[in-house]
Amino acid sequence: MKLYSIPVLALLSAVLFTGTAQSQTIKSSLNPKYDSKVDSILRLMTLDEKVGQMNQYNGFWEVTGPVPKEGDAAIKYEQLRKGLVGSMLNVNGVENVRAVQKIAVEETRLGIPLIIGYDVVHGYKTISPIPLAEAASWDLEAIRKSAEVAAAEAAAAGINWTFAPMVDISRDARWGRVMEGAGEDPYLGSKIAYARVKGFQGDDLKDVNTIAATAKHFAGYGFSESGRDYNTVDVGTSTLYNDILPPFEATVEADVKTFMNSFNLLNGIPATGNSFLQREILKGKWAFKGFIVSDWGSIGEMIPHGFAKDGKQAAELAANAGSDMDMESRLYVEHLTALVNEGKVKESVIDDAVRRILTVKYELGLFDDPYRYCDENRERTETGKPAFQDAVLDMAKKSVVLLKNEKQLLPLKKSGMKIALIGQLAADKDSPLGSWRALGAPNSAVSVVEGMKAYQGNSLEYVEGVKLTEGTPGFAFETKINITDRSGFEAAKTAARNADVVVMVLGEHGFQSGEGRSRAELDLPGLQQELLEEVYKVNPNIVLVLMNGRPLVIDWAVANIPSIVVGWHLGTQSGNALAQVLYGDYNPSGKLPMSFPKNVGQIPVYYNHKSTGRPANPGSDLVFWSHYIDSPNEPMYPFGYGLSYTSFEYSNLKLNSESFAKDGSVTVTIDLKNTGSLTGKETVQLYIRDLYASVARPVRELKDFQQVELKAGESKTLSFQITEKSIGFYDNEGKWIVEPGDFKVFVGGSSKATFEAGFSFQ
Ligand code: BGC
Numbered sequence: 001m002k003l004y005s006i007p008v009l010a011l012l013s014a015v016l017f018t019g020t021a022q023s024q025t026i027k028s029s030l031n032p033k034y035d036s037k038v039d040s041i042l043r044l045m046t047l048d049e050k051v052g053q054m055n056q057y058n059g060f061w062e063v064t065g066p067v068p069k070e071g072d073a074a075i076k077y078e079q080l081r082k083g084l085v086g087s088m089l090n091v092n093g094v095e096n097v098r099a100v101q102k103i104a105v106e107e108t109r110l111g112i113p114l115i116i117g118y119d120v121v122h123g124y125k126t127i128s129p130i131p132l133a134e135a136a137s138w139d140l141e142a143i144r145k146s147a148e149v150a151a152a153e154a155a156a157a158g159i160n161w162t163f164a165p166m167v168d169i170s171r172d173a174r175w176g177r178v179m180e181g182a183g184e185d186p187y188l189g190s191k192i193a194y195a196r197v198k199g200f201q202g203d204d205l206k207d208v209n210t211i212a213a214t215a216k217h218f219a220g221y222g223f224s225e226s227g228r229d230y231n232t233v234d235v236g237t238s239t240l241y242n243d244i245l246p247p248f249e250a251t252v253e254a255d256v257k258t259f260m261n262s263f264n265l266l267n268g269i270p271a272t273g274n275s276f277l278q279r280e281i282l283k284g285k286w287a288f289k290g291f292i293v294s295d296w297g298s299i300g301e302m303i304p305h306g307f308a309k310d311g312k313q314a315a316e317l318a319a320n321a322g323s324d325m326d327m328e329s330r331l332y333v334e335h336l337t338a339l340v341n342e343g344k345v346k347e348s349v350i351d352d353a354v355r356r357i358l359t360v361k362y363e364l365g366l367f368d369d370p371y372r373y374c375d376e377n378r379e380r381t382e383t384g385k386p387a388f389q390d391a392v393l394d395m396a397k398k399s400v401v402l403l404k405n406e407k408q409l410l411p412l413k414k415s416g417m418k419i420a421l422i423g424q425l426a427a428d429k430d431s432p433l434g435s436w437r438a439l440g441a442p443n444s445a446v447s448v449v450e451g452m453k454a455y456q457g458n459s460l461e462y463v464e465g466v467k468l469t470e471g472t473p474g475f476a477f478e479t480k481i482n483i484t485d486r487s488g489f490e491a492a493k494t495a496a497r498n499a500d501v502v503v504m505v506l507g508e509h510g511f512q513s514g515e516g517r518s519r520a521e522l523d524l525p526g527l528q529q530e531l532l533e534e535v536y537k538v539n540p541n542i543v544l545v546l547m548n549g550r551p552l553v554i555d556w557a558v559a560n561i562p563s564i565v566v567g568w569h570l571g572t573q574s575g576n577a578l579a580q581v582l583y584g585d586y587n588p589s590g591k592l593p594m595s596f597p598k599n600v601g602q603i604p605v606y607y608n609h610k611s612t613g614r615p616a617n618p619g620s621d622l623v624f625w626s627h628y629i630d631s632p633n634e635p636m637y638p639f640g641y642g643l644s645y646t647s648f649e650y651s652n653l654k655l656n657s658e659s660f661a662k663d664g665s666v667t668v669t670i671d672l673k674n675t676g677s678l679t680g681k682e683t684v685q686l687y688i689r690d691l692y693a694s695v696a697r698p699v700r701e702l703k704d705f706q707q708v709e710l711k712a713g714e715s716k717t718l719s720f721q722i723t724e725k726s727i728g729f730y731d732n733e734g735k736w737i738v739e740p741g742d743f744k745v746f747v748g749g750s751s752k753a754t755f756e757a758g759f760s761f762q
Contacts, residue, residue, distance in 0.1 A: 030356060058328050156379045220244055223239070319349055424466065429450075450575045501542075640685050645676070660722070684705060
């Protein structure tokens with residue numbers, strides 16, 4: 001197969017180079033299959049060309065149009081032709097990808113193919129629920145499948161690398177990027193991180209339906225102070241090792257090919273210039289073999305952080321700290337060659353980075369065929385195909401969480417009812433795509449109105465009620481919420497008055513969460529709360545369907561509204577999924593992956609907190625214990641919480657032994673019965689508390705869970721194993737330790753599980 005116009009590379013790809021040239025300073029193997037091929041290429045490369053591999057540019061001109069003659073685009077184009085670009089992002093579609101790949105392969109001296117990256121976060125064109133919503137399914141197989149679908153569709157459109165999954169743990173719902181992650185828990189977060197990497201990468205990266213994944217943002221980004229994006233992060237070692245790092249380590253176990261560092265300072269050092277994180281932990285302790293890309297411009301951002309003097313020093317610090325590829329700060333391509341010549345960055349550092357990058361390119365099969373992702377026919381047949389739609393619909397239904405169903409308004413009867421459907425979001429075909437919707441076409445989601453219309457036995461009247469935003473919100477623009485127009489209230493009230501049941505779809509627009517969308521208030525934006533209260537006055541039989549990218553503060557609704565459903569931003573099939581849940585064709589099974597606070601003042605509020613020395617009220621009028629004088633400590637809805645249309649009863653928690661020793665285990669069993677009248681699925685959760693330890697442990701920690709579907713009246717005994725893995729933790733030096741001591745185990749349907757028993761480890 002003749003693919004390259006530069007024969008030298010084709011030859012080298014096939015020949016093992018065994019020489020011992022000076023430049024071969026790298027010792028460790030990245031992938032024995034490709035080590036010598038990579039080294040052979042490395043020997044041919046000039047220093048500039050090596051640095052070029054470490055340079056990633058954003059898509060910069062209409063690639064299939066005329067060649068840029070001037071300005072920024074012209075400079076980048078020239079650099080691409082000189083082999084000074086190793087990767088591009090945001091170049092989409094086979095035609096465009098082929099065009100840039102052709103330049104890299106046919107016009108550069110060595111013809112090294114580009115790796116093409118894109119934020120395929122929850123779908124490419126067929127959009128899945130936002131990742132936080134998917135996490136609410138606790139269904140690892142469905143989550144893996146969702147990533148697999150996203151990968152297949154993106155790969156068919158020329159993409160071979162996604163900047164996902166984001167595995168940042170976060171306890172702060174003000175941070176807009178919680179929508180991209182798996183919530184507050186490191187155990188669930190690690191399982192999901194693993195599943196997502198496997199979904200994107202499959203078992204063999206050479207399969208053209210798979211793409212390389214990125215674990216991001218390394219590390220600590222989810223702990224931005226006051227939930228404000230890009231803000232400082234200061235966390236203690238216990239939190240770093242036990243909460244922040246485990247999901248990242250899980251991605252290394254899943255063989256993730258790349259990492260992205262992050263915008264934040266971590267304890268005073270920018271993550272991008274942090275060699276403790278990147279060299280010591282990731283490439284050292286965890287022996288990560290892939291490469292690390294910076295976040296967008298984050299190398300340059302070390303200057304305003306007050307860490308680097310100027311761009312040149314920023315490049316030096318980032319490269320020496322282990323950042324292998326520069327996303328768009330353009331400082332590597334500008335300074336690294338000089339820095340090597342001046343002895344400030346060793347050439348072995350550059351070689352290591354380039355070896356890592358080239359190895360991933362080999363693993364993707366790009367050296368066998370740089371156009372292997374560029375098949376117009378495949379792009380046509382794969383994009384949006386029915387099997388993808390089925391998969392995202394399945395994922396969307398599993399992501400819905402039922403918070404409240406007091407008057408049993410749900411599931412809705414299928415005939416003979418008058419339903420008023422209220423809220424701008426009910427008819428919105430764009431917002432459900434959520435933030436980071438890749439190439440999901442504007443207005444391509446099924447709206448709730450459309451989804452509910454498929455059920456024709458009832459009469460359905462839709463009224464907007466109130467606008468949510470001014471203008472059309474977009475990915476890069478501020479969302480303005482200065483709505484003052486109440487003129488739609490009357491029509492909403494009239495429709496509600498005439499209805500048996502009112503379904504109100506309220507919450508956040510898809511672009512009110514995501515990057516740069518931190519919020520100081522977590523209520524229903526704009527006049528939606530007011531509308532809800534007005535409608536309630538005329539008809540209290542309300543089903544509130546939230547559309548949200550994060551936990552919201554809904555205290556009034558919880559006190560007054562009989563049924564509440566968390567509908568997140570569920571993607572392309574949003575309206576169908578919600579209609580099927582509301583009508584009971586899917587019995588909701590989601591459980592919250594993040595606590596819903598009672599008010600913003602409680603934040604960070606999370607279930608796996610440490611105990612204080614004064615955890616409980618010492619007496620009714622004593623004030624000196626850890627609490628607020630104006631709010632309970634408990635969140636509105638805790639982690640792991642979620643109802644079903646049926647009911648479950650737990651009983652008979654048993655341990656086969658009250659203690660275990662090294663290499664042993666304790667078996668925990670519990671009976672679960674479906675006591676309602678419908679088939680339903682429950683996620684049975686097991687939590688552990690270590691009562692005392694050399695570093696104090698949380699009041700409870702999720703250590704295992706199982707999903708089980710039971711028919712009405714059916715029972716099952718579930719069994720869990722507690723091993724050393726369930727009780728160990730990282731000490732403040734990052735060492736995994738297992739200490740003898742006393743523990744409690746809790747089993748139930750949320751982090752408030754009440755069945756408990758004690759055991760010890762000797
Ligand atoms: C985000 C990353 C993303 C990158 C490229 C940055 O602003 O923080 O998560 O991958 O942009 O789009």
